[in-house]
Amino acid sequence: MANKEVMxxxxxxQHPSTHxxxxxxxxxxxxxxxxxTPHIGYLHRGVEKLSxxxxxxxxxxxxxxxxYLAPMSNNLGYVLxxxxxxxxxxxxxxxxxxxxxxxxxxxxxxxxWIACHALDIGAMTxxxxxxxxxxxxxxxxxxxxxxxMTSNYFRVGGLSSEVYxxxxxxxxxxxxxxxxxxxxxxxxLTKNTIWMQRTIGNGVISAEDAIDYGITGPALRGxxxxxxxxxxxxxxGYEKYxxxxxxxxxxxxxxxxxxxxxxxxxxxxxxxxxxxSLKPGPILADDPQVCYPPKENVYNTIEGLIHHFxxxxxxxxxxxxxxxxxxxxxxGELGYYLVSDGGNKPYRMxxxxxxxxxxxxxxxxxxxAMIADLVAVIGTLDIVLGEIDR
Amino acid sequence: MGFELFGLPMIYYIAMIVKVLVVFVxxxxxxxxxxxxERKIIGHMQVRLGPMRTGWHGLLQPIADGIKLFFKxxxxxxxxxxxxxxxxPIIALIPAFIGFAVIPFGDTIEVMGYKIPxxxxxxxxxxxxxxxxxxxxxLYILAxxxxxxxxxxxxxxxxxxxxxxxxxxxxxAQMISYELAAGLAIISVFMMSESLSLQKIVADQAGFGWxxxxxxxxxxLFFICxxxxxxxxxxxxxxxxxxxxxxxxxxYSSMKYAMFFMAEYANMVTVCAVTTxxxxxxxxxxxxxxxxxxxxxxxxxxIFVCMWIRATYPRYRYDQLMRLGWKVFLPLTLxxxxxxxxxxx
Numbered sequence: 001m002a003n004k005e006v007m008x009x010x011x012x013x014q015h016p017s018t019h020x021x022x023x024x025x026x027x028x029x030x031x032x033x034x035x036x037t038p039h040i041g042y043l044h045r046g047v048e049k050l051s052x053x054x055x056x057x058x059x060x061x062x063x064x065x066x067x068y069l070a071p072m073s074n075n076l077g078y079v080l081x082x083x084x085x086x087x088x089x090x091x092x093x094x095x096x097x098x099x100x101x102x103x104x105x106x107x108x109x110x111x112x113w114i115a116c117h118a119l120d121i122g123a124m125t126x127x128x129x130x131x132x133x134x135x136x137x138x139x140x141x142x143x144x145x146x147x148x149m150t151s152n153y154f155r156v157g158g159l160s161s162e163v164y165x166x167x168x169x170x171x172x173x174x175x176x177x178x179x180x181x182x183x184x185x186x187x188x189l190t191k192n193t194i195w196m197q198r199t200i201g202n203g204v205i206s207a208e209d210a211i212d213y214g215i216t217g218p219a220l221r222g223x224x225x226x227x228x229x230x231x232x233x234x235x236x237g238y239e240k241y242x243x244x245x246x247x248x249x250x251x252x253x254x255x256x257x258x259x260x261x262x263x264x265x266x267x268x269x270x271x272x273x274x275x276x277s278l279k280p281g282p283i284l285a286d287d288p289q290v291c292y293p294p295k296e297n298v299y300n301t302i303e304g305l306i307h308h309f310x311x312x313x314x315x316x317x318x319x320x321x322x323x324x325x326x327x328x329x330x331x332g333e334l335g336y337y338l339v340s341d342g343g344n345k346p347y348r349m350x351x352x353x354x355x356x357x358x359x360x361x362x363x364x365x366x367x368x369a370m371i372a373d374l375v376a377v378i379g380t381l382d383i384v385l386g387e388i389d390r
Numbered sequence: 391m392g393f394e395l396f397g398l399p400m401i402y403y404i405a406m407i408v409k410v411l412v413v414f415v416x417x418x419x420x421x422x423x424x425x426x427x428e429r430k431i432i433g434h435m436q437v438r439l440g441p442m443r444t445g446w447h448g449l450l451q452p453i454a455d456g457i458k459l460f461f462k463x464x465x466x467x468x469x470x471x472x473x474x475x476x477x478x479p480i481i482a483l484i485p486a487f488i489g490f491a492v493i494p495f496g497d498t499i500e501v502m503g504y505k506i507p508x509x510x511x512x513x514x515x516x517x518x519x520x521x522x523x524x525x526x527x528x529l530y531i532l533a534x535x536x537x538x539x540x541x542x543x544x545x546x547x548x549x550x551x552x553x554x555x556x557x558x559x560x561x562x563a564q565m566i567s568y569e570l571a572a573g574l575a576i577i578s579v580f581m582m583s584e585s586l587s588l589q590k591i592v593a594d595q596a597g598f599g600w601x602x603x604x605x606x607x608x609x610x611l612f613f614i615c616x617x618x619x620x621x622x623x624x625x626x627x628x629x630x631x632x633x634x635x636x637x638x639x640x641x642y643s644s645m646k647y648a649m650f651f652m653a654e655y656a657n658m659v660t661v662c663a664v665t666t667x668x669x670x671x672x673x674x675x676x677x678x679x680x681x682x683x684x685x686x687x688x689x690x691x692x693i694f695v696c697m698w699i700r701a702t703y704p705r706y707r708y709d710q711l712m713r714l715g716w717k718v719f720l721p722l723t724l725x726x727x728x729x730x731x732x733x734x735x
Contacts, residue, residue, distance in 0.1 A: 009552050016635060031556065031708055122623060122705025128436035194624055194704045371556070371634070372627075372707040 055315025109330035217332025222256030482541025496682035557637025592672030
């Protein structure tokens, strides 16, 4: 019994609960975890480098593929960063639609989170239910942008196109059903003894540690830090909406679970307010240097066609400078650091993905726990490898 | 039928063989269609359809699955212990099926003037005028349940794979702790029936005198422990997919995997049959239907409950499961025995 033998297990990159291609090298003493080493990079596509060879608009589709569960939030962060460099004003209608879509994206992302988190802990049914609800948002995505996942809907200066007739009605119909669905999930999980036993006291990380590790988003708020960029550093007109920022107390998986559920309910409220304040108007900034001309002009006049062609082929010059713009993406603070040398392509783009920073704390949160706890921690961190590896 | 063997008419032996065949085929079919039923029931609970393509509403799915598994390549890991690797599925499967030998699944029927009890390991003793069955039937079932665990432990160890090993370890720990609680839970039934013979236990429950009503706590505890013993959700730790990939059967493929699969479902059928026999009055029921119909109906209902639980509950953690078994169930069963001893007799 004197010499303890440690078993090294490779968890992933092919494993049912590593959410993609995360690879964790775990050292186990029985079922107790002694050490976790995350290995990442299996999904690396070089988005940051690629963007240096693309015009500012051509990078937007790349951002769809960062956190592929929340494409519009990624779009939003990127276009906001470029707009900040350009210093252009975005029409109110475009801002409001951006908020609606960003909050729907939050719902979409959180639905996948609750689905996978519950499935990891063994509750299958929630998984299917949440995916059913997500389907409605996907259909809306498809109607509005033509793609279910890689939406590529926002543009520098506004939106790629006006929303279709009946968009408001569709959104209202979708979000009206949601509170009842959240009640269903809560009915299946919140007071479920097994769920509580599995999540209370699991993956505890104190507020100080959470800040030290750079954790952001619901994982940070679950640790009791009252910090939400939508409220504390508003963008895209978030200051106009009333919403509460839920904060946890016990810093464990159960609190993070409750924080995210409240966040989903709040997102529904924000969407309602945004829909109420949605007024007709332009969806692109009045800046012909940057924004595409209206489609009627492109199809009917030679000047419009040339204008469109120039922007599409050459892009637009962005003043020299550097900027950091972050948004409250569903998974945390998603930041874009852009450096421009005055050309039509970024000199350097650096993305601060929330999942990457959150994943860093995995050893802190799961060390000394059991394998089953590690699975719950992966679920509660809500990571997406697309944005970790970029 | 004038021959006699060991002092018993030949028809008794013929009847026994017929019973074995009928029960075996029945259990086999139930196992096959329990997989289908599970997919359908959970499917509908999860607002989806389940198998729909093979046959009408997917009714041929179990057959298609069987054929597929039968023709798949047998993979035996090069680092595995070959003998134990092959032995494990057999050890898992056989006890799951032979448990049925002692379960009475219907009333005594009359064939050509001979009375035949609907229980495999039993015959009608004309001289004594009563059915004679294995007088320690319950012990026999508990013993078989203990043997079944060796299949899983061996599978986990012989595969020489880390996830399998963890699954095997979890399984052995789980079965040991829950077997004890399950065994103690049914002691209160023995105390009331004063017998270990399943015939006697069923006979005592005639006319809705079910032990589930007289011993509700023992009933619930036994059923939960049974679910834990057969590794079903919320106690499906040995093969917890999201944690251990597939647990003890990670390295298994083809028919060897199918044998584990069948063993799991056969265990479920057996456990539900035992619960029916011990607590739900066995084959007793209102007289408008024959006893065996009631028996099958009750067993199928319990199987449905197992599937319902699977669709509803998350999974326990290993240590929580042990704590539940040793610190909650075990004291409760002991308390139940004491209370039964004080009140019932």
